[in-house]
Amino acid sequence: xxxxxxxxxxxxxxxxxxxxxxxxxxxxxxxxxxxxxxxxxxxxxxxxxxxxxxxxxxxxxxxxxxxxxxxxxxxxxxxxxxxxxxxxxxxxxxxxxxxxxxxxxxxxxxxxxxxxxxxxxxxxxxxxxxxxxxxxxxxxxxxxxxxxxxxxxxxxxxxxxxxxxxxxxxxxxxxxxxxxxxxxxxxxxxxxxxxxxxxxxxxxxxxxxxxxxxxxxxxxxxxxxxxxxxxxxxxxxxxxxxxxxxxxxxxxxxxxxxxxxxxxxxxxxxxxxxxxxxxxxxxxxxxxxxxxxxxxxxxxxxxxxxxxxxxxxxxxxxxxxxxxxxxxxxxxxxxxxxxxxxxxxxxxxxxxxxxxxxxxxxxxxxxxxxxxxxxxxxxxxxxxxxxxxxxxxxxxxxxxxxxxxxxxxxxxxxxxxxxxxxxxxxxxxxxxxxxxxxxxxxxxxxxxxxxxxxxxxxxxxxxxxxxxxxxxxxxxxxxxxxxxxxxxxx
Amino acid sequence: xxxxxxxxxxxxxxxxxxxxxxxxxxxxxxxxxxxxxxxxxxxxxxxxxxxxxxxxxxxxxxxxxxxxxxxxxxxxxxxxxxxxxxxxxxxxxxxxxxxxxxxxxxxxxxxxxxxxxxxxxxxxxxxxxxxxxxxxxxxxxxxxxxxxxxxxxxxxxxxxxxxxxxxxxxxxxxxxxxxxxxxxxxxxxxxxxxxxxxxxxxxxxxxxxxxxxxxxxxxxxxxxxxxxxxxxxxxxxxxxxxxxxxxxxxxxxxxxxxxxxxxxxxxxxxxxxxxxxxxxxxxxxxxxxxxxxxxxxxxxxxxxxxxxxxxxxxxxxxxxxxxxxxxxxxxxxxxxxxxxxxxxxxxxxxxxxxxxxxxxxxxxxxxxxxxxxxxxxxxxxxxxxxxxxxxxxxxxxxxxxxxxxxxxxxxxxxxxxxxxxxxxxxxxxxxxxxxxxxxxx
Numbered sequence: 001x002x003x004x005x006x007x008x009x010x011x012x013x014x015x016x017x018x019x020x021x022x023x024x025x026x027x028x029x030x031x032x033x034x035x036x037x038x039x040x041x042x043x044x045x046x047x048x049x050x051x052x053x054x055x056x057x058x059x060x061x062x063x064x065x066x067x068x069x070x071x072x073x074x075x076x077x078x079x080x081x082x083x084x085x086x087x088x089x090x091x092x093x094x095x096x097x098x099x100x101x102x103x104x105x106x107x108x109x110x111x112x113x114x115x116x117x118x119x120x121x122x123x124x125x126x127x128x129x130x131x132x133x134x135x136x137x138x139x140x141x142x143x144x145x146x147x148x149x150x151x152x153x154x155x156x157x158x159x160x161x162x163x164x165x166x167x168x169x170x171x172x173x174x175x176x177x178x179x180x181x182x183x184x185x186x187x188x189x190x191x192x193x194x195x196x197x198x199x200x201x202x203x204x205x206x207x208x209x210x211x212x213x214x215x216x217x218x219x220x221x222x223x224x225x226x227x228x229x230x231x232x233x234x235x236x237x238x239x240x241x242x243x244x245x246x247x248x249x250x251x252x253x254x255x256x257x258x259x260x261x262x263x264x265x266x267x268x269x270x271x272x273x274x275x276x277x278x279x280x281x282x283x284x285x286x287x288x289x290x291x292x293x294x295x296x297x298x299x300x301x302x303x304x305x306x307x308x309x310x311x312x313x314x315x316x317x318x319x320x321x322x323x324x325x326x327x328x329x330x331x332x333x334x335x336x337x338x339x340x341x342x343x344x345x346x347x348x349x350x351x352x353x354x355x356x357x358x359x360x361x362x363x364x365x366x367x368x369x370x371x372x373x374x375x376x377x378x379x380x381x382x383x384x385x386x387x388x389x390x391x392x393x394x395x396x397x398x399x400x401x402x403x404x405x406x407x408x409x410x411x412x413x414x415x416x417x418x419x420x421x422x423x424x425x426x427x428x429x430x431x432x433x434x435x436x437x438x439x440x441x442x443x444x445x446x447x448x449x450x451x452x453x454x455x456x457x458x459x460x461x462x463x464x465x466x467x468x469x470x471x472x473x474x475x476x477x478x479x480x481x482x483x484x485x486x487x488x489x490x
Numbered sequence: 491x492x493x494x495x496x497x498x499x500x501x502x503x504x505x506x507x508x509x510x511x512x513x514x515x516x517x518x519x520x521x522x523x524x525x526x527x528x529x530x531x532x533x534x535x536x537x538x539x540x541x542x543x544x545x546x547x548x549x550x551x552x553x554x555x556x557x558x559x560x561x562x563x564x565x566x567x568x569x570x571x572x573x574x575x576x577x578x579x580x581x582x583x584x585x586x587x588x589x590x591x592x593x594x595x596x597x598x599x600x601x602x603x604x605x606x607x608x609x610x611x612x613x614x615x616x617x618x619x620x621x622x623x624x625x626x627x628x629x630x631x632x633x634x635x636x637x638x639x640x641x642x643x644x645x646x647x648x649x650x651x652x653x654x655x656x657x658x659x660x661x662x663x664x665x666x667x668x669x670x671x672x673x674x675x676x677x678x679x680x681x682x683x684x685x686x687x688x689x690x691x692x693x694x695x696x697x698x699x700x701x702x703x704x705x706x707x708x709x710x711x712x713x714x715x716x717x718x719x720x721x722x723x724x725x726x727x728x729x730x731x732x733x734x735x736x737x738x739x740x741x742x743x744x745x746x747x748x749x750x751x752x753x754x755x756x757x758x759x760x761x762x763x764x765x766x767x768x769x770x771x772x773x774x775x776x777x778x779x780x781x782x783x784x785x786x787x788x789x790x791x792x793x794x795x796x797x798x799x800x801x802x803x804x805x806x807x808x809x810x811x812x813x814x815x816x817x818x819x820x821x822x823x824x825x826x827x828x829x830x831x832x833x834x835x836x837x838x839x840x841x842x843x844x845x846x847x848x849x850x851x852x853x854x855x856x857x858x859x860x861x862x863x864x865x866x867x868x869x870x871x872x873x874x875x876x877x878x879x880x881x882x883x884x885x886x887x888x889x890x891x892x893x894x895x896x897x898x899x900x901x902x903x904x905x906x907x908x909x910x911x912x913x914x915x916x917x918x919x920x921x922x923x924x925x926x927x928x929x930x931x
Contacts (some may be wrong), residue, residue, distance in 0.1 A: 064773055067774040190820065194822040201728045201731055201732035205729040205746050208796070209745060211753060211764070211789050214768050215761075217768075218763060219760075219767075221767075222767060277530045277533050284531055288527055300535060301538070307541070308851065308852070309850070309853070310850065310852040310887055311906050311910070313852075313891070314887070314902055315541055382516055382517070384520045384522075384524070405755070409755075412757025412758070419888075419891060419892075442763070443856050443857070446763075446857050447861065452771070467759070468757075471755060471756065471757055475752065475755040
């Protein structure tokens with residue numbers, strides 16, 4: 001039975017349980033719903049909930065656990081073979097999975113019988129040709145071990161899904177029956193249902209915590225794995241970034257400093273654009289602009305925040321880069337050799353951050369109490385003097401917080417730097433040179449063909465960890481400053 | 491007279507009616523400061539204008555396709571003769587070229603050309619023509635009008651991307667071919683047409699930007715958005731209800747709150763790493779599948795939806811809850827029967843805005859393999875739409891932007907126009923919902 005059918009059957013059991021549970025409760029009250037403890041709906045819902053929730057919970061856990069269990073069993077059965085040089089257990093395992101999928105397709109299309117797929121050997125059949133015939137292309141011919149692994153894999157998966165189907169159905173029926181038996185007039189159905197709903201609400205809220213744990217585990221395990229293969233000191237203090245391309249053999253230099261430098265340089269230029277423009281826009285909109293101007297200009301500027309970053313990336317690569325080259329390139333000043341540079345990415349990222357700085361600062365300036373402005377005007381200060389000497393100092397912590405949040409956004413930005421900043425990692429002061437960032441290198445190290453177990457791929461997780469810690473630190477610091485400021489006026 | 495001169499002498503150095511140097515300076519500073527503000531806003535708006543200008547200017551040509559429009563008749567004998575030859579498609583091509591020559595002669599044009607030039611302009615035509623006649627045997631003997639897509643360089647010549655000055659003779663297009671193209675254009679045989687293939691088609695190979703379409707990746711995005719909608723809306727609403735209405739003030743609640751606000755600030759690429767490590771490597775879900783993309787984007791949008799849902803739940807006045815409790819409803823009933831329906835417009839608005847954000851997100855998709863994969867096929871069915879490898883709109887645009895042929899850049903800009911149209915539609919719906927149903931208490 002396929003997964004979607006199983007889910008549908010469980011839902012059908014629940015629907016039936018709903019109707020039956022409701023009817024049974026009503027009957028026990030002699031058809032008079034006033035004699036029930038709860039509204040009739042709750043008796044039905046109680047049965048349906050008992051049918052669905054435990055069954056789906058078991059289903060979910062099973063679906064997550066089965067591949068891990070099957071993989072470990074298949075690997076154990078393969079452990080006696082020597083893994084070929086330059087290959088790894090992961091690669092053998094993916095071969096096994098491909099062959100197993102191929103056999104499934106072949107059986108489905110009727111190219112062979114179920115028994116044939118189980119008893120096939122490499123001696124009397126050319127598996128590669130056979131699977132090629134049903135549209136599954138294999139990279140190399142299949143070794144006997146892989147075929148044996150694939151057959152074990154199919155067998156275990158088959159058994160697993162039968163057991164899972166049976167177990168889930170039993171739990172669904174059992175849950176429904178248990179709740180059905182309890183449905184009578186004195187049963188406090190509403191309290192039970194509400195408790196159940198509360199549990200569901202709490203588990204939904206816990207997903208945020210689970211996500212954070214997932215991120216931390218994904219990053220931590222792989223980072224530790226990376227530091228086992230590559231010395232941590234070389235990573236943190238190395239000034240050269242030069243991964244070997246083959247992914248195996250050859251020494252790679254994986255120093256993070258050039259990437260950190262590129263990240264901070266680009267973010268700095270972005271803030272140099274975004275902070276003055278954003279801050280002055282916010283000041284003008286909150287202090288000078290008439291309501292009409294404000295109601296038009298504010299949403300227009302905020303459109304910039306709603307544009308996807310891929311658009312900014314393309315804008316940097318194809319529009320801003322060529323313009324900068326024509327201004328600073330070899331025909332005029334000779335500072336810039338290609339369209340992708342720190343300046344290109346920084347400028348475009350600055351544009352992206354303008355609404356971020358302006359709307360946050362706008363909120364903070366508006367939060368400064370009117371009494372402070374009135375006091376300043378009463379002493380004869382002009383509007384700009386009031387802003388510079390009263391409002392801005394009062395709003396300063398909040399504005400610093402806003403700038404820090406913008407900086408954390410800039411450090412984590414990916415698409416603009418992937419497309420606009422170039423790929424060369426270097427430590428240079430010239431903003432018209434191509435440099436690269438942490439995010440851009442995460443992308444390039446994980447999208448190549450490199451083996452996942454090699455330090456060249458694992459370094460991406462260490463970079464991700466660096467990025468995560470940096471942005472999280474900036475955010476916590478920024479929120480701390482903003483919160484501290486808020487306490488002064490509320 | 492004397493009064494006036496006396497008054498002149500008695501005027502004070504400063505006052506309400508006279509501005510002295512210091513006041514002038516202060517007023518000038520005031521004006522300058524105001525001008526900075528206006529300048530900042532103008533700079534922001536200029537950037538916006540420039541951005542949209544360049545998107546429209548570079549993207550509009552992607553929606554037109556230069557076609558060669560030739561009408562000709564294949565008789566049954568001609569078909570039989572072509573089918574009897576060794577090189578069947580070549581024979582069809584010869585008929586096509588003859589028809590083209592005849593049409594040019596009819597209009598009194600005299601341009602010399604050979605079969606190679608035609609191949610460079612419209613590609614190999616014989617196969618298309620043959621398959622058309624094989625699919626529609628009725629068309630034999632009838633005049634059939636063929637609209638064949640011109641090659642991307644001819645397309646570029648009409649869009650101004652390729653000019654006579656910049657063209658370098660190659661096997662793709664030669665300078666002499668442009669004379670023929672001009673003649674054909676004058677005869678009305680080559681003209682622009684709306685490029686439906688760009689909207690509905692699939693991605694093409696790296697050397698054929700003309701045939702590239704966004705359709706398959708729109709489907710990929712659609713399935714991802716389905717996953718995001720059906721997971722993030724219930725989970726987000728449930729989490730918000732708990733946090734806003736039921737959560738006691740304790741350490742666990744604090745932990746959740748801190749987590750949500752931090753997740754909102756985690757860079758999107760980190761969610762991509764999470765998807766790669768947990769969903770693909772650990773749980774063994776298929777690579778490049780919209781299901782995995784949808785799961786990653788769900789985790790990313792959850793904080794957005796939770797924050798906006800909590801705001802709209804908090805905006806429902808406590809008197810509503812009190813009234814419900816007062817007539818005997820339980821806490822759960824008061825929330826689900828009264829507070830939630832009243833907060834629904836705000837929740838939907840927040841959800842649509844979260845979905846729009848997720849639709850434009852690219853970085854996490856790069857890591858779960860929706861970029862390396864090229865969307866060449868439509869999914870087979872509804873369920874396969876979730877698990878078959880596919881691309882998504884922003885990922886497809888990125889793929890085009892990183893290809894070498896500049897013909898793809900135009901497609902990337904065109905793709906951005908379509909993506910932005912989707913976003914504008916979603917945001918407009920959100921604004922209308924808010925205007926129509928928002929209630930001020």
